[in-house]
Amino acid sequence: xxAKTARITAVETYDIRFPTSRELDGSDAMNPxxxxxxxxxxxxxDAGDGLEGHGFAFTIGRGNDVQVAAIEALxxxxxxxxxxxxxxxxxxxxxxxxxxxxxxxLGPEKGVMHMAIGAVVNAVWDLAAxxxxxxxxxxxxxxxxxxxxxxxxxxYIADALTPxxxxxxxxxxxxxxEARTATLLERGYPAYxxxxxxxxxxxxxxxxxxxxxxxxGFTQIKLKVGADLQDDIRRCRAARxxxxxxxxxxxxxxxxxxxxxxVEWTRxxxxxxxYWIEExxxxxxxxxxxxxxxxxxxxxxATGEHVQxxxxxxxxxxxxxxxxxxxxxxxxxxxxxxxxILLLAAKFGVPVCPHAGGVGLCELVQHxxxxxxxxLSGTTDDRVIEFVDHLHEHFVxxxxxxxxxxTAPTTxxxxxxxxxxxxxTYSYPRGSFWVADAATTKAVTA
Amino acid sequence: xxAKTARITAVETYDIRFPTSRELDGSDAMNPxxxxxxxxxxxxxDAGDGLEGHGFAFTIGRGNDVQVAAIEALxxxxxxxxxxxxxxxxxxxxxxxxxxxxxxxLGPEKGVMHMAIGAVVNAVWDLAAxxxxxxxxxxxxxxxxxxxxxxxxxxYIADALTPxxxxxxxxxxxxxxEARTATLLERGYPAYxxxxxxxxxxxxxxxxxxxxxxxxGFTQIKLKVGADLQDDIRRCRAARxxxxxxxxxxxxxxxxxxxxxxVEWTRxxxxxxxYWIEExxxxxxxxxxxxxxxxxxxxxxATGEHVQxxxxxxxxxxxxxxxxxxxxxxxxxxxxxxxxILLLAAKFGVPVCPHAGGVGLCELVQHxxxxxxxxLSGTTDDRVIEFVDHLHEHFVxxxxxxxxxxTAPTTxxxxxxxxxxxxxTYSYPRGSFWVADAATTKAVTA
Numbered sequence: 001x002x003a004k005t006a007r008i009t010a011v012e013t014y015d016i017r018f019p020t021s022r023e024l025d026g027s028d029a030m031n032p033x034x035x036x037x038x039x040x041x042x043x044x045x046d047a048g049d050g051l052e053g054h055g056f057a058f059t060i061g062r063g064n065d066v067q068v069a070a071i072e073a074l075x076x077x078x079x080x081x082x083x084x085x086x087x088x089x090x091x092x093x094x095x096x097x098x099x100x101x102x103x104x105x106l107g108p109e110k111g112v113m114h115m116a117i118g119a120v121v122n123a124v125w126d127l128a129a130x131x132x133x134x135x136x137x138x139x140x141x142x143x144x145x146x147x148x149x150x151x152x153x154x155x156y157i158a159d160a161l162t163p164x165x166x167x168x169x170x171x172x173x174x175x176x177x178e179a180r181t182a183t184l185l186e187r188g189y190p191a192y193x194x195x196x197x198x199x200x201x202x203x204x205x206x207x208x209x210x211x212x213x214x215x216x217g218f219t220q221i222k223l224k225v226g227a228d229l230q231d232d233i234r235r236c237r238a239a240r241x242x243x244x245x246x247x248x249x250x251x252x253x254x255x256x257x258x259x260x261x262x263v264e265w266t267r268x269x270x271x272x273x274x275y276w277i278e279e280x281x282x283x284x285x286x287x288x289x290x291x292x293x294x295x296x297x298x299x300x301x302a303t304g305e306h307v308q309x310x311x312x313x314x315x316x317x318x319x320x321x322x323x324x325x326x327x328x329x330x331x332x333x334x335x336x337x338x339x340x341i342l343l344l345a346a347k348f349g350v351p352v353c354p355h356a357g358g359v360g361l362c363e364l365v366q367h368x369x370x371x372x373x374x375x376l377s378g379t380t381d382d383r384v385i386e387f388v389d390h391l392h393e394h395f396v397x398x399x400x401x402x403x404x405x406x407t408a409p410t411t412x413x414x415x416x417x418x419x420x421x422x423x424x425t426y427s428y429p430r431g432s433f434w435v436a437d438a439a440t441t442k443a444v445t446a
Numbered sequence: 447x448x449a450k451t452a453r454i455t456a457v458e459t460y461d462i463r464f465p466t467s468r469e470l471d472g473s474d475a476m477n478p479x480x481x482x483x484x485x486x487x488x489x490x491x492d493a494g495d496g497l498e499g500h501g502f503a504f505t506i507g508r509g510n511d512v513q514v515a516a517i518e519a520l521x522x523x524x525x526x527x528x529x530x531x532x533x534x535x536x537x538x539x540x541x542x543x544x545x546x547x548x549x550x551x552l553g554p555e556k557g558v559m560h561m562a563i564g565a566v567v568n569a570v571w572d573l574a575a576x577x578x579x580x581x582x583x584x585x586x587x588x589x590x591x592x593x594x595x596x597x598x599x600x601x602y603i604a605d606a607l608t609p610x611x612x613x614x615x616x617x618x619x620x621x622x623x624e625a626r627t628a629t630l631l632e633r634g635y636p637a638y639x640x641x642x643x644x645x646x647x648x649x650x651x652x653x654x655x656x657x658x659x660x661x662x663g664f665t666q667i668k669l670k671v672g673a674d675l676q677d678d679i680r681r682c683r684a685a686r687x688x689x690x691x692x693x694x695x696x697x698x699x700x701x702x703x704x705x706x707x708x709v710e711w712t713r714x715x716x717x718x719x720x721y722w723i724e725e726x727x728x729x730x731x732x733x734x735x736x737x738x739x740x741x742x743x744x745x746x747x748a749t750g751e752h753v754q755x756x757x758x759x760x761x762x763x764x765x766x767x768x769x770x771x772x773x774x775x776x777x778x779x780x781x782x783x784x785x786x787i788l789l790l791a792a793k794f795g796v797p798v799c800p801h802a803g804g805v806g807l808c809e810l811v812q813h814x815x816x817x818x819x820x821x822l823s824g825t826t827d828d829r830v831i832e833f834v835d836h837l838h839e840h841f842v843x844x845x846x847x848x849x850x851x852x853t854a855p856t857t858x859x860x861x862x863x864x865x866x867x868x869x870x871t872y873s874y875p876r877g878s879f880w881v882a883d884a885a886t887t888k889a890v891t892a
Binding site for chain 1: 546560602733757
């Protein structure tokens with residue numbers, strides 16, 4: 001099959017789960033025992049070039065099978081598409097998936113079905129970048145601004161961002177982009193770390209890891225809060241003592257509070273100079289975030305990892321509800337929707353500090369921030385990507401952190417590809433880890 | 447097994463699909479060819495009383511399998527629960543399902559997982575009402591107000607509605623409820639009909655059905671709009687000519703527009719005196735609806751069938767974004783969340799005109815409106831339940847419309863139960879209808 005007539009021949013899916021709950025890694029006020037998981041897919045083609053598109057939705061365990069089923073429901077939209085055309089214009093597939101008139105009822109543009117769309121669309125971008133021989137961030141940074149605009153769905157956001165606005169922002173973003181690309185390749189993109197702050201960790205572990213974070217070059221750490229105020233006061237005090245006054249400490253309530261509680265609780269922690277309060281309440285509560293922001297200033301308000309789509313981000317910006325926008329690479333409808341979100345943030349002048357961690361979220365989202373720096377906002381001021389040091393070893397091109405910075409990826413693609421051995425071992429429930437685990441459990445309970 | 451120690455023994459699920467797309471029933475600007483479907487479940491017990499709980503999520507075809515998978519992901523939370531306890535307090539199950547710390551990641555409280563929660567919770571209420579020997583609306587209308595308050599999850603809405611507010615509203619709602627119950631039993635609850643207005647119907651069919659609606663006693667009809675402005679002008683003119691000036695004509699764009707388009711298009715139809723514009727834009731766009739409402743007054747703004755949860759309804763009310771609240775019985779987290787939504791509407795003084803149609807939505811939602819009239823808002827002024835005359839024959843106790851009113855159900859339960867024969871025939875893809883259909887398709891294309 002020649003490359004010109006190649007088509008997508010298969011969408012293979014995998015239910016991959018890691019037993020992270022056993023170490024309380026990732027524990028917070030709402031998620032006491034996550035098993036970090038990926039509803040993973042591989043796009044295969046008959047191009048004969050050996051290239052595949054990899055993508056995934058991130059979940060935290062139960063329901064990963066539902067997420068896989070949602071990806072499979074999209075299969076008929078993808079198989080048979082000409083690869084050239086698909087990779088030249090992922091936006092058409094993106095619109096077709098969002099526009100499926102029957103599947104649309106299950107969202108629209110939210111929850112399980114929308115994350116499935118994001119996984120498929122991201123896999124297409126992985127394939128497109130591999131075929132172009134570019135890491136995704138460079139493919140985006142070097143792309144024609146008009147083409148980038150064509151990749152954005154302006155439906156429901158045109159009252160805040162028009163195609164003309166977007167083109168203007170992208171054209172201005174290109175000025176000086178070569179120099180910024182060189183900076184990224186040399187220095188990387190600033191990161192902050194959540195590793196010290198999981199709720200399940202002891203104060204000693206928190207202190208040790210916080211000191212380590214500073215020694216490793218991070219200038220911001222994050223603590224989970226929201227389960228018990230006295231514990232939070234003690235932990236914030238320990239963290240501030242460990243890192244000193246010059247390091248930013250973000251706090252994260254993972255949606256634990258009502259609006260009033262969020263204001264009171266955050267004020268009670270104000271003496272430890274928290275930089276932002278993250279997810280103070282429901283990610284759906286735009287007006288609630290605006291009220292919290294008024295109530296806790298000068299502490300900043302951040303949210304985004306659970307914000308379902310560009311329409312809610314638009315309103316958070318319109319309502320002046322957030323100081324920091326935390327997009328997630330695998331929550332919304334993929335790269336295309338994240339382009340819209342980056343453009344909205346640029347239009348409103350709000351810094352983007354992406355959510356990451358989980359399985360592969362660091363690997364993906366670094367590309368979006370690096371594109372933003374190279375060719376859109378043009379700055380890293382007050383911008384940091386979350387970093388959590390878990391599960392990177394399962395990826396073929398894992399993130400590399402050096403002196404508190406994400407090193408710029410140079411391998412073609414979206415850094416989304418997992419090792420075949422990891423996929424096999426952690427496939428649920430028939431991968432070798434889970435089979436052995438079930439046997440052990442049986443032996444113990446027998 | 448004695449009734450006292452009975453437990454839930456099974457959650458059986460069914461993927462039921464009706465081939466409605468072949469008649470263009472249900473066609474609108476966003477949903478040109480729906481196959482009305484139900485992700486259906488039956489709760490079985492070992493009580494030995496023959497009573498089962500039936501519930502479902504409504505979808506429009508593709509993805510109904512994903513919806514069934516989501517219901518199955520909740521099974522372990524339900525099987526084994528003591529039936530007495532479950533039926534005495536469905537709110538605890540409701541909170542446990544919403545609070546599952548791993549499944550929560552797939553929402554939270556939106557999309558496929560949240561509709562699954564709604565289906566399971568509604569099945570519990572069906573069982574509870576059957577065991578109590580009451581139609582659900584009467585069980586709710588006669589319940590102790592304090593107990594009803596205990597069934598509501600105030601998380602994320604307490605800034606707009608406190609438990610004290612709710613108790614006050616429900617206590618006041620009980621005054622005169624016996625007389626209103628008698629009115630419901632005698633006269634029923636006012637309905638409006640969407641049957642004339644599907645986008646796929648010819649002008650002749652529209653005119654004929656609109657006249658028939660008036661003859662049948664309806665005082666409001668609804669037309670789908672939003673695909674083509676000239677068509678809409680022609681269809682609105684025909685409808686107005688058919689029904690005369692005294693009948694309300696609602697128009698429904700099914701989310702077709704951006705904010706600016708919504709205002710322009712609605713104004714262009716103003717000469718035909720539309721009563722409300724429904725779903726002018728994305729159901730997620732609270733601020734957008736507020737802008738549309740300002741732009742189209744005195745035409746009212748209505749939305750709700752796709753509003754994901756109480757948190758978004760809260761904001762639509764806080765922002766003054768809607769004149770009419772269209773709750774849906776099977777979109778949100780079941781009766782418990784709809785109690786919260788009815789209470790919010792009562793607090794803000796906004797009339798509730800539920801969405802219905804589809805499969806079984808009329809059967810369910812009549813109970814909520816009748817409870818509201820009997821024991822909460824206490825009025826039917828400017829309140830109507832949507833009625834669409836499709837697929838009722840598949841239900842054991844179908845809705846009965848008399849003189850433009852829903853007749854009050856008297857059979858114990860939530861009217862959710864389908865005939866076994868219908869379930870068998872339309873189960874997808876192995877039910878007898880679909881097997882025969884596949885054979886015909888094969889014969890035709892052979």
